[in-house]
Each structure stands twice: as structure tokens, then as C-alpha cells.
Amino acid sequence: MKKYILTIVASFFFLIGNAQKADALYGHLSLQEAITLYEAKLEKNATDGESIYKLANAYRLNNQSVKAELWFSKAVERSERIDSKFYYAQMLLMNGKPSKAKEWFNNYKLTIVGKETQHIDGFIELCTQMENDNVPHNNYDIKKAIFNSESLDFSPAYYGDDLLFVSNRDESQGASNNLDNWTDEKYTDLYISYPKSGFEVEPFSKVINSNLHESSGVFSKGLDTLYFTRSNQLKGNITKDNELNVRLQIMETNKNGEKWSKPKKLSFNNDNYSYCHPTLSKDDSTMIFASDQPGGFGGMDLYIVKRDGDSWGVPENMGERINTSGNEVFPFLDNSGKLYFSSNFHPGFGGLDVFETTPANGSWSKPSNVGIPLNSVKDDFGVITQDNFQTGYFSSHRSGDDEIYTFKNKGNYIIRGRVINCETEEAIAEANVNIYEEGVLFKNVLSDEDGWFSFQVNQNTGELKAIANKNLYITNVNCTGELVFNPQDSDVELLLALTSQFDENSDFNLCGTVLNSDCNYLLDNAKITIINICTGETAELTSDKDGKFRFPLMKNCKYKVIAEKDHFTTVQEFVTTDSIPVECLDLDIIMNSNIDLRDPANGYNPTNNNIVLKEGTVVDLYNVYFDLDKYNIRGDAIEELEWVRKILVDYPEMTVEISAHTDSRASDEYNIRLSKNRANSVRQYLVNAGIDGDRIMSVGYGETRLKNECSDGVNCSELKHQRNRRVEFKVLKFKGEAIVSKEWKAYLR
Secondary structure (H helix, E strand, O other), X not given: OOOOHHHOOOOOOEEOOOOOOHHHHHHOOOHHHHHHHHHXXXXXXXXXXXXXXXXXXXXXXXXXXXXXHHHHHHHHHHOOOOHHHHHHHHHHHHOOOHHHHHHHHHXXXXXXXXXXXXXXXXXXXXXXXXXXXOOOEOOEEEEEOOOOXXXXXEEEEEXXXXXXXXXXXXXXXXXXXXXXXXXXXXXXXXXXXXXXXXXXXXXXXXXXXXXXXXXXXXXXXXXXXXXXXXXXXXXXXXXXXXXOXXXXXXXXXXXXXXXXXXXXXXXXXXXXXXXXXXXXXXXXXEEEEXXXXXXXXXXXXXXXXXXXXXXXXXXXXXXXXXXXXXXXXXXXXXXXXXXXXXEOOOOOOOOOEXXXXXXXXXXXXXXXXXXXXXXXXXXXXXXXXXXXXXXXXXXXXXXXXXXXXXXXXXXXXXXXXXXXXXXXXXXXXXXXXEEEEOOEEEEEEEOOOOOEEEEEEEOXXXXXXXXXXXXXXXXXXXOOOEEEEOOOOOOOEEEEEEOOOOOOOOOXXXXXXXEEOOOOOEOOOOEEEEEEOOOOOEEEEEOOOOOEEEEEOOOOOEEEEEEEOOOEOOEEEEEEOOOOOEEEEXXXXXXXXXXXXXXXXXXXOOOOOEEEEEOOOEXXXXXXXXXXXXXXXXXXXXHHHHHHHHHHHHOOOOEEEEEEEOOOOOOHHHHHHHHHHHHHXXXXXXXXXXXXXXXXXXXXXXXXXXXXXXXXXXXXXXXXXXXXXXXXXXXXEOOOEEEEXXXXXXXXX
16 A cells, blocks of 8 residues: 555645656655655666665555565665664564664764653663563454445544544545645545444545545534645645645534534644644643644644633644654544654554543653554554543554554553652652552552553452552652552542651762672662661661662661561661761661572562663672682583683674672782682683684772772671672673573562
């Protein structure tokens, strides 16, 4: 199929007229003709980088991803266009090649700066999930709508009990006229389908449908006004922009009895730009639409405009939280005010993906991908729903043509919630939320930068308890940091509140670290309960990703500290303060695992098994131990060193530093010599295992980089000294980044 949807998605220009050269055709988006001329041109000069790029992009815009991939593979070598790397990665992703796509997303990331890199990180993460066949699937039943035709069908809209949609089937008024120069396809009209009559289909209105494009629409709540997208016309004649392209405009038509009025353009339209895909709030007071007007972030952006009496005000860009340098299109506001839209630059599985965002304190939450199976590696767009995303319709190119699909939740529900400061009502980011079912941990999630979190339940899930906590915050009787709820209740949305933040600048602080006694890996997400024995007050904290927690203390008091974590034995410690202020009163809490964590059958699922390697990354190899005064490789170090060897084999361009460290006992000179011998032992092991010695630098730091307070003269346990007798693996030279698994060792964190 020639890509029609991007006539309404990517640049939204249409050629009316006759261009002679490939560049002129490309500029006017007569893509089929341009493709023919570029291919002929490249037969004569196969190294013309600009022509290669434009040919690849023409195939991309026409949704011919296989040919686009082929030509972008040449463009990244021949063209100076930086975005060819991004598009090449996207085409690879759309064509089911996530590993190679990840390689090129990483390559593209090296050429950009700023917030855009965060978007690329999202693509890289999704590629990794797809590589490992670890992409979460939502429990939806997806079916083709029975009113699809052999032609294009997309962008459904509710019209009471009926459905409005877009098609270029043979009955279209533009079907017998000239073809769209972009796609060589027929022009589109609006159609109506009647579900109560077996989804019978007929053209919507001869007053509205014309011999050019009509597309995405939305009805007012009274169903007596329709806003829709149309090729720019005035009194039936086409209207061109300054570059002789025909843009899209948002039109309004009103119902009088059974007839619709002649459509008129909304006041904010501009003949030089495109305006399309309108959606309305439940009370008709707000419209959101897509446009490429100036002042955006690139491509198509979403704009919001308020009703001003009988007309509309001045549209405002929805900002960089929603909009990207790519295309944001096909918005839809549901009855609750949640916004769904499609984007090809927010991290997705390929092409356009559907995202959702919720209004929060005058802004919008960070958009989240609605996931598979609604999204696919092809374009997915134009979603609508009336029941909180339990059922609905959407459009997709997954079968090779734009078609309309139905979706139905088969029993899973999304529960959403927000963590706020109960005194200021400000969002609390990165709060830890534990969900318990009958006292057993059911889910663990983190709140995002706007305080939002979400998790999925099914129809058999029983009563749940949600508990929020974060370092330097506590719960008390005035705050709802803990809630019990039934997930089957309709419209469940949790609001968890924590009390005001502790004073981080306190003169007296408890600075704690939670560790696994087996191997000294830092333990995150451990529950820390601190009881002030002087006052009886209790606070609950959670260790962070580095196993750390911090708590302000009173002078001349005694505290009981309790550490708890699934699969570990509970530990109690006591801390006493005196009148002398101390910025950090250090406390190491050593926890013993009560199951064999190396056996996944025990059901322990770590939150993250991966480590990101890039230049400068340092990985502590805590499982490479040395006996006191020794530098020979112990048997229990082999598995860790084999993990390092495999990384160096998988990434032959990487060079590393192996550094060894000692504890503080013995003289400085002796410790430097001992650590050099230890580092050399590790290096020699890797060289003997086949790694080029030129890629490995070995350094001994002695006791100069201790991991804790155990310096000369400080009385420490053997366990604390052993933490300093370690080996570190540092990436010195490596382009891009690699995500590697710590395998079973991750279970010990």
C-alpha cells in the first residue's frame, strides 16, 4: 500500500500542479514520482548522499519500511544528514530487528545533546526488552472491525451509538478524480457505520465530503456540531500555501434537522500551515489538535485552545512534556480528561505508537506507552474509548494497510495513583510504593516525576493495601500514606500522601547502608523502621538504589532501627546520640538471606538485572575476593571474572582498567605492592583466557580509595575490612553504551 496515513501524519502537504524534477517533487511531497526519479538518478551516481537520503525518506513517508531500511543503510554511510541514523534505527525496529536497531539508536545518541537523549534512551530500553522477548503484554483482545474495506479505513470517532470514520473506498466522492500525488491513492471521505444494524456503512454527508481529503473528526456532546479535517479549500477551490502546497484545515459544520451546514474554517487556521485531528473535552470547552505551525518543537505538535464565547481563542502549544522533535498526532480526550495521542518520537515499538497522559496540577503527566498489543512495530493511531480504556477502537497499519481494530480488556485493569506531600500537595517523585495482597508483596513501583504510578491487576485480584514511603518523608495520622482498597471498584485512583520533608541540613543525622552479608552487594528497597525511644515516635523509610538511607536525630536520645526485606532475616540495631553534633552517624546493617537466592525457583525477582556500561563506568567486582596478604585468584572469583571476560569478547573495541584495592592494615608501601600484584593476577587471568593484553590496564591503589571509614587506627570488623579488599572494573574506552546482565549475581543485590 502507498502510505496514506502519513498524508495526515508527517508533513501534511499536498501537491496540486506539475513538478518536473525529483527535488521539486520531493519538496512538494509528490513522493511516488520522486521515488521513480531518484532511483533513476542513483543508477547513474550511486554515491549521491543527498539523493540516497531523500529516496530513503520518501519510502519511509510512504510506509515502505523494507525499502526505507535498505536506503537508510546507505544514507548513514553517504549522507551528512544526522537524522538518517535515527530513521535507520526506526526502520530496523519496524522490520523486526531490535538488536541492530539498538546499535543505531546508540550511534545516533552520540550525535545529539540535551533532553532528546532521554527519548533515545527509551528506545534503547525497548529494543533490549524486544531482544530478550521481555516486552510486557497487556491482556487485550484485538480484532479487525467488520466494516473495513479493501481500501484505507482509519481514525474512528463516536457519533452517539454510531461510528464516524475515514476511508477512500470506491464510493468516495474523490474516487473518480485525480489521485493524491503523495501516495497515488484515492482521496478520502468521511463515512458512518451503524453497529446496531450490523455495522452497515454509508458516506456521511455530500455537503461535507468533497473531491479532496476529508479526515479525522469529533462531535460536540450534543452531536449537533462536527469538527473535522479537510484539504484547504475556499468556495470549492483549492487554496495553496506560499510554496504552492495544499495544507489541512479544521472545519466546523452544524446540524439543522437532518442536514449539515456548509463547512467553514475555524478562525485560528492559517493557509500556510496544517491543522488537523481535533478532539474535544467532555464539556466542549477545550479542543486539542495537531499542527505544524511555527513555534513548535519539530514536525507536528499538539495544541490546546479554549472556547471563547461562540468562537475559539488563541491555540497554545502543549509543551515539551507532550511534544517532541518528531510528530505528535491523533489526540483523543476521554470522558475523564485523560489524553491519548500517537507519536513517532516518544519511545515506542516502531512507527507511531499510542501514548496516554493525565492532567495534573495545570500540567500533564509524563506520557506513557499503552503497550502491546495495542501498539505494534507498525503505525498505531487514532484510538477512542468510552470506558477507561476497557473497550474501544483504534487504527493500525500492522496488517500492511490502514485498518480499524476493536480492543477489549480480557480481565486486566490498570490502577493509577499519585504520591503527594500532604502539607503542600506537591508531587513526590521516586517514592517507593509497595502493593500488598493478603500481606504478601504483590507489586513494587516508583512514582514518576509528577508523583504518578500505575500497576496492573486482574479480575481475580483481591483486596490490596498500598503503602508509600521515601527517604526524608514519613507518614503520620494526618497523612494517607497507606490505603486499603478493592481493585475491582470502578475508577480506582489512589492518592497517597506523606508528611513534610525532613530537614536535610540537620546537625544530627543517621546515615545508614544496608548490605547482603553473602557478598556485600548493596540492598535497595529495604524497609527501615526507626523508633525514637525518647518520644515513642516512629518513622518508616526505604533504602535507595545504593542501599542508603538518612534520618535526622535528636540529641541525647536512643533509637531502635529495624531493617526488613523479603527473603532476608530481619535485623535490629540500636543507636545512641550524645550532645556533640555529628553530620553523619554511620550505621551498616548487614542482612542474611534466608533462602538460596541463586535459585530462581525461590521466586525472588530483582527489580533490575542489568548494568549499563559506557566510558567511565565503574563496576565493583565484590565477588572477586583475596585472602589477607594474598594475591592469588580464589576459586569463588572465577564466575565473576568469566562475566568480565564475556563482556570483553562481546565488545572487542572496549578497553578497561582493572584496579585492585586493599584494606588499611599494613604499611602504605606494602599495600600498594600487594594491590598491584592483585590487579596483575586478574589481568593475567583474562589474558590467559584469550583477551588481548593491550586492552587491559592493571592498577594497584592500595588503601588510597577505601569504601568505608576503616582507615588506619579505626577499629572495624573483618567484614568491613573485606569490603575494601576488592577489584574494580572500569571502562576506559568505548563508543556508545551497552546493557549487560549480571545474571545470578543480580539476585544478591
